[in-house]
Amino acid sequence: MIGDLSSEPAPDAYERLIVDLDTAGARYRLIDHAPEGRTELVSALRGHEVAHAAKCLVVMVKIGKKQTRYVLAVVPGDARLDLEAVKRLLGGSYVSFAAKDKAEELAGSVSGTVLPISYHPRLELIADQSLLAFPELFFNAARLDRSVALATDDYLRLATPRIERITTTA
Template sequence: MAKKKTHASHGTPAVVALDRAGVAYDLHTYEHDPASGLSYGLEAAAALGADPAQVFKTLLADVDGTLVVGIVPVDGSLDLKALARAVGGKRAAMADPAAAQRATGYVVGGISPLGQKQRHPTVLDESAAGFDVVYVSGGRRGLDVSLAPDDLLRLTGGRTAPVARA
């Protein structure tokens, strides 16, 4: 994976954050097709020719009144109870999509764990450790970035825990 010097044409906050951090990553673009019938994440995996277990979606949940980012494989779902436990909370519910968009600065289907308007507690599913590289949204529909899970954790201040359900 080669770090590119600049990705000005894809200047989402996520790409800017990656460039500033100087970590190795690659950009992957594809044409988002709203008529595909697939979820955003499964559409990305299919378009990229990647294993859906290696492509991760970014979800926001409200855990005891605090927004928390859960990052799980696109072929699974977020276990809200496990997410709450991972951050020392009691109750979790999916965040309202409008609240998620306001808090992150991204639209649903393009929410990246990187470069959000403000940093939120972040939990990456432990399955990411099984890959040298994972794919996450680059900050818009049709743009993914691949990077090492350790770099993702470092840049988000996140931790790993078993928060995905098949």
């Protein structure tokens, strides 16, 4: 599993990602581009179909009145997240996108640069099964001006996401 650096000072999310990818022998490449965090626009800058982008969304799920869980939902860039599917998977009573400040705190990076990897123990990682169709996933590397193209099988091996259907066609 990627990134257990608990005994060391916490590096920034970008540095941690690169160290983890290199340490694990992952097949990836870096892509520098103009600063952009919107999936459709950054996909064009990186030169790939929007569907090949790993769009990362932080979701809050209430379980009854007392428990709150957070999910890092990773879906293809051209797909819509099915919030109800996430709620059902966790047995929730309420679901919504997390507040921006909470999402950025849990993700360790600003909105538009969230990695498809969870480094926070309270952020559960669920990836949509349709991502498995692509040989490579593209995502901003915890910064707006640099992206990563990562082999999908290395992503699955390193990030160990829960794989479910969490997209909707509506």
